[in-house]
Amino acid sequence: MLHARRWWRRHWHLFVFLTPALVVYGAFMAYPLLSSLTYSVYEWDGFIRRGFNGLANFVTVLTRWPYNERFWGAMSHNVIFFLVTFAIQTTLGLFVAVQLAKKWRGFAFFQAAYFLPYTLSLVVVGFLWLMLLNPTWGAIAQGLRGLGLGDLVQPWLGQRSTALMTVILVNAWGWLGFPILVYLAAVQAIPAEFHEAARVDGASPLQDFVYVTFPLLLPSIAMVTILTFIWDFNAFELVFVMQGASGSPNYATDLLATFFYRTAFGDPTTGGEPGQIGVASAIGVMMLVIIGVVSAFGVRFTQRSQTEY
Amino acid sequence: MATPASSRHVDAAERGRRDRRTTRVAVYLFMTLLAVVFLYPVVLMVLTAFKPTPEIFRNPFGLPESWSLDTFRTVWTRAKFGLYLRNSLLITGGSAVLLLLTAAPAAYALARYSFRLRGVLFLFFLAGIMIPIRLGILPLYLLMRDLGLLDTPFSLILTYAASGMPMSVFLLSVFFRNLPRELEDAARIDGCNEVQIFWRIMLPLVRPGLAAVVIVNVVPWWNDFFFPLLFIQSDTWKTIPLGMQIFFGQHLVNWSLVFSGMVLASLPLLIIYLLMSRQFIAGLTAGAVKG
Numbered sequence: 001m002l003h004a005r006r007w008w009r010r011h012w013h014l015f016v017f018l019t020p021a022l023v024v025y026g027a028f029m030a031y032p033l034l035s036s037l038t039y040s041v042y043e044w045d046g047f048i049r050r051g052f053n054g055l056a057n058f059v060t061v062l063t064r065w066p067y068n069e070r071f072w073g074a075m076s077h078n079v080i081f082f083l084v085t086f087a088i089q090t091t092l093g094l095f096v097a098v099q100l101a102k103k104w105r106g107f108a109f110f111q112a113a114y115f116l117p118y119t120l121s122l123v124v125v126g127f128l129w130l131m132l133l134n135p136t137w138g139a140i141a142q143g144l145r146g147l148g149l150g151d152l153v154q155p156w157l158g159q160r161s162t163a164l165m166t167v168i169l170v171n172a173w174g175w176l177g178f179p180i181l182v183y184l185a186a187v188q189a190i191p192a193e194f195h196e197a198a199r200v201d202g203a204s205p206l207q208d209f210v211y212v213t214f215p216l217l218l219p220s221i222a223m224v225t226i227l228t229f230i231w232d233f234n235a236f237e238l239v240f241v242m243q244g245a246s247g248s249p250n251y252a253t254d255l256l257a258t259f260f261y262r263t264a265f266g267d268p269t270t271g272g273e274p275g276q277i278g279v280a281s282a283i284g285v286m287m288l289v290i291i292g293v294v295s296a297f298g299v300r301f302t303q304r305s306q307t308e309y
Numbered sequence: 310m311a312t313p314a315s316s317r318h319v320d321a322a323e324r325g326r327r328d329r330r331t332t333r334v335a336v337y338l339f340m341t342l343l344a345v346v347f348l349y350p351v352v353l354m355v356l357t358a359f360k361p362t363p364e365i366f367r368n369p370f371g372l373p374e375s376w377s378l379d380t381f382r383t384v385w386t387r388a389k390f391g392l393y394l395r396n397s398l399l400i401t402g403g404s405a406v407l408l409l410l411t412a413a414p415a416a417y418a419l420a421r422y423s424f425r426l427r428g429v430l431f432l433f434f435l436a437g438i439m440i441p442i443r444l445g446i447l448p449l450y451l452l453m454r455d456l457g458l459l460d461t462p463f464s465l466i467l468t469y470a471a472s473g474m475p476m477s478v479f480l481l482s483v484f485f486r487n488l489p490r491e492l493e494d495a496a497r498i499d500g501c502n503e504v505q506i507f508w509r510i511m512l513p514l515v516r517p518g519l520a521a522v523v524i525v526n527v528v529p530w531w532n533d534f535f536f537p538l539l540f541i542q543s544d545t546w547k548t549i550p551l552g553m554q555i556f557f558g559q560h561l562v563n564w565s566l567v568f569s570g571m572v573l574a575s576l577p578l579l580i581i582y583l584l585m586s587r588q589f590i591a592g593l594t595a596g597a598v599k600g
């Protein structure tokens with residue numbers, strides 16, 4: 001009793017400090033994420049939980065039409081989404097960051113310009129490009145026609161062959177400012193002596209980049225790549241806003257998140273079936289596993305290649 | 310005798326200078342082109358917002374014939390923009406306050422006291438840093454429903470604060486760990502208890518950390534569309550992205566209204582960004598690089 005009271009007097013402040021964060025984080029993040037795992041192994045009737053269902057929901061997603069076709073379609077779109085975004089930000093984004101680090105006159109303006117679209121909401125980005133890309137009245141179509149290039153005008157968002165790539169590029173427009181910003185900070189953090197040493201040894205600017213800058217940027221590149229992967233495997237807004245909940249045309253831009261949303265909450269666009277919590281949870285758990293594995297792997301890689309100056 | 314050698318030397322130096330100038334021009338050209346790609350659509354959006362719909366179709370690129378604010382006024386009243394603005398401000402602000410009030414003391418305890426559960430708790434907080442809260446949306450939705458919080462701002466505030474917790478606890482604990490121990494000891498001798506030391510002495514010293522936490526989180530919260538879409542049904546608590554998405558959908562043929570709405574929706578963050586882009590970028594970089 002006395003012991004307990006003394007213990008409390010010595011430790012009460014820890015409870016004051018930690019309890020609020022534990023309650024908020026535990027109840028509204030840890031609990032939902034953990035219990036979403038259990039949701040997937042039950043049978044659901046609307047929002048009411050029925051009996052234990054084993055792996056039946058997973059079997060449904062992976063083997064029963066149309067779920068299997070949608071799932072693998074959405075999965076491949078997410079992979080393409082990530083790969084294209086990754087390719088753009090680690091070539092163009094990295095190149096721009098290395099240039100910006102030279103701090104020539106006017107570069108502060110360029111930096112601000114590249115970052116500006118990142119501050120726009122994806123709802124605005126989506127609608128803005130929906131308007132700009134409109135094949136009849138959009139600025140791009142009108143501009144091409146004005147230049148006598150009217151043949152190039154296509155319903156970019158309306159045909160299967162171009163819709164996904166167009167959405168990915170629109171996303172890159174709104175996103176690229178972020179990788180540029182992080183890479184720029186990483187380039188600037190490299191001590192000038194390293195570059196001087198390379199120059200004294202007779203390295204060309206290209207060699208300086210390949211042997212000095214690039215290896216030292218690897219941790220940042222790994223970190224941004226993981227963040228991009230996580231973000232791209234959750235991408236939802238842009239497709240929902242531009243192409244609708246079912247990723248038109250004919251599911252060509254469907255992503256895991258839109259597929260999940262339709263399955264969980266029903267599809268208002270087709271007046272389709274009501275939400276199926278169990279099947280949707282199975283999709284969610286598979287997304288969680290993919291993201292968890294990749295980010296755990298990536299974090300270990302980042303830590304191993306961490307550099308201290 | 311020496312002349313050919315030295316002139317060759319001059320030639321090489323001259324060529325080097327010219328090469329460097331060519332590279333410089335090429336880099337500037339490239340950077341300008343890229344700036345046009347990033348900026349021009351935004352500029353076009355602002356210019357178009359001032360034009361009536363027929364003028365947009367007739368003259369998509371020129372300056373507007375008149376700089377009338379009428380369509381903005383229409384959007385403000387017909388789309389209830391003022392209401393959405395108030396909601397977005399309240400929800401983003403409330404989330405920031407709740408996050409700071411919960412994450413800062415937790416980070417402080419984990420950074421500056423040693424106790425048995427410290428490692429476990431730190432890992433528990435850190436575990437969520439890479440997992441998007443969206444993946445828990447179904448249990449979260451049912452939890453909010455059972456708590457009667459659906460269609461209230463609290464559903465969003467609690468979700469946002471919880472999702473910002475891992476990164477904020479981590480970031481702030483780095484800041485707290487770097488404070489000198491002497492400060493704490495001096496305050497303890499002056500008779501402060503642990504909570505007073507935290508609140509009066511240590512917390513004000515990590516203001517840059519608090520600012521970074523706010524900046525890292527505010528942009529995604531302000532722009533979030535996913536959680537309002539699921540949690541908010543009635544107009545009373547719609548945020549700007551949700552309200553605008555619905556408004557745009559209803560008025561898709563009236564381009565003038567849509568463009569004015571887009572400008573209004575983007576204006577708050579654009580203004581903040583243009584006014585304080587340096588702090589903005591510094592805060593985001595701190596969050597990204599330390600995270």
